[in-house]
Amino acid sequence: MASALLPVYDQLGIEPVEGDGVRLTTADGRTLVDFYGGHAVALLGYRHPRLLAALAGQAHALFFQSNAVPLAVRERAARRLADFAPAGLDRVFLVNSGAEANENALRVALRTTGRDAVVALEGAFHGRTAAAGAVTWRARWYGFPRTPFEVRFVPREDADALARALADRDVAGVILEPVQGVAGAVALSDGYLATARSLTAAHDTLLIFDEVQCGMGRSGCPFVAHAAGVTPDLLTTAKGLAGGFPAGALLLSDSIAAGIGVGDLGTTFGGGPLACALIEATVEALADDGLLANVRARAEQIRAACAVGPVEAVTGRGLLVGLRTTRPARDVQEELLARGFLVGTSADPRVVRLLPPLVITAGDVAALAGALAELPS
Numbered sequence: 001m002a003s004a005l006l007p008v009y010d011q012l013g014i015e016p017v018e019g020d021g022v023r024l025t026t027a028d029g030r031t032l033v034d035f036y037g038g039h040a041v042a043l044l045g046y047r048h049p050r051l052l053a054a055l056a057g058q059a060h061a062l063f064f065q066s067n068a069v070p071l072a073v074r075e076r077a078a079r080r081l082a083d084f085a086p087a088g089l090d091r092v093f094l095v096n097s098g099a100e101a102n103e104n105a106l107r108v109a110l111r112t113t114g115r116d117a118v119v120a121l122e123g124a125f126h127g128r129t130a131a132a133g134a135v136t137w138r139a140r141w142y143g144f145p146r147t148p149f150e151v152r153f154v155p156r157e158d159a160d161a162l163a164r165a166l167a168d169r170d171v172a173g174v175i176l177e178p179v180q181g182v183a184g185a186v187a188l189s190d191g192y193l194a195t196a197r198s199l200t201a202a203h204d205t206l207l208i209f210d211e212v213q214c215g216m217g218r219s220g221c222p223f224v225a226h227a228a229g230v231t232p233d234l235l236t237t238a239k240g241l242a243g244g245f246p247a248g249a250l251l252l253s254d255s256i257a258a259g260i261g262v263g264d265l266g267t268t269f270g271g272g273p274l275a276c277a278l279i280e281a282t283v284e285a286l287a288d289d290g291l292l293a294n295v296r297a298r299a300e301q302i303r304a305a306c307a308v309g310p311v312e313a314v315t316g317r318g319l320l321v322g323l324r325t326t327r328p329a330r331d332v333q334e335e336l337l338a339r340g341f342l343v344g345t346s347a348d349p350r351v352v353r354l355l356p357p358l359v360i361t362a363g364d365v366a367a368l369a370g371a372l373a374e375l376p377s
């Protein structure tokens with residue numbers, strides 16, 4: 001029967017039907033080690049007992065209520081997340097996706113400063129809605145005829161270009177991914193992030209970190225902001241935030257929050273009880289289960305062991321990894337799939353992207369390195 005779905009995704013030839021830990025079982029009975037986690041969403045892998053218990057418990061107690069009523073589970077999720085975030089980002093607005101979190105971050109920056117331009121980086125990916133698409137590099141606005149505000153793109157790591165873009169003092173915000181994910185796991189240096197912090201502060205421009213892909217423990221710290229020692233004015237996160245349930249969040253400081261009142265932001269599903277129960281459980285697991293130490297150890301192991309076969313360099317930060325390949329990344333992806341490893345690609349045709357669940361083990365990494373070593377270089 002013909003599919004009723006729009007054919008907008010290029011799809012891999014596997015159909016996962018079950019997941020357990022970092023292993024997927026496909027409809028035709030194969031087992032795959034998941035080094036991609038559904039674009040970084042399966043942060044804790046599959047069938048994580050904390051997530052199953054939180055989801056079942058909350059579904060049984062109260063499936064949904066909107067932001068028109070207070071919910072204890074929403075308060076707890078927001079508090080947990082704020083405590084997990086860098087000090088100074090103590091207020092939370094809960095939404096459903098990365099694009100929605102960025103849309104609201106940009107809205108808040110434009111309204112707070114009263115300015116009408118935004119600076120973004122070449123290579124950036126921030127989502128497909130109007131504002132998020134506008135700050136996405138070469139997105140052609142994702143089908144919209146024009147951007148909703150003026151956008152200036154500057155090259156990565158170029159402090160002079162950033163200073164020039166801010167010189168007219170008309171820039172509301174600078175938005176950047178501390179590790180560009182879709183671009184191919186390109187980590188910005190701590191020095192550049194610190195410069196972006198001081199330049200934006202000097203121009204009364206707000207600094208927005210999009211940690212939708214690189215946040216939630218993936219860097220080996222709660223957020224890259226911690227790892228780099230740079231605190232932005234606004235921080236967005238999503239993807240693994242609720243371990244696989246749709247959820248996004250905008251984190252901001254008390255002083256910016258002071259300018260936001262009833263009716264200024266809104267969403268129907270954001271902050272729903274199921275998402276909140278899963279956000280709470282996810283942050284608890286990250287804090288309690290020693291997962292950040294595992295991220296750091298596995299990241300080091302990948303860097304030491306995976307520059308073999310067709311891989312000429314390893315990029316990224318923590319478990320947002322780019323394997324730069326001598327041959328098309330698509331071919332390497334297919335060859336690894338045939339050997340039982342699911343990996344991703346990126347906008348760079350020579351970068352295989354790894355975004356494994358943070359529970360990936362040393363044995364899994366060693367097995368991937370072994371498979372890579374067997375591939376033609």
Ligand code: PLP
Nearest residue numbers: 097098099125126127181212213
């Ligand atoms: N920001 C970054 C850094 C992303 O990687 C993505 C998705 O890949 C988004 C924003 C958009 O998130 P979503 O697809 O949940 O809207």
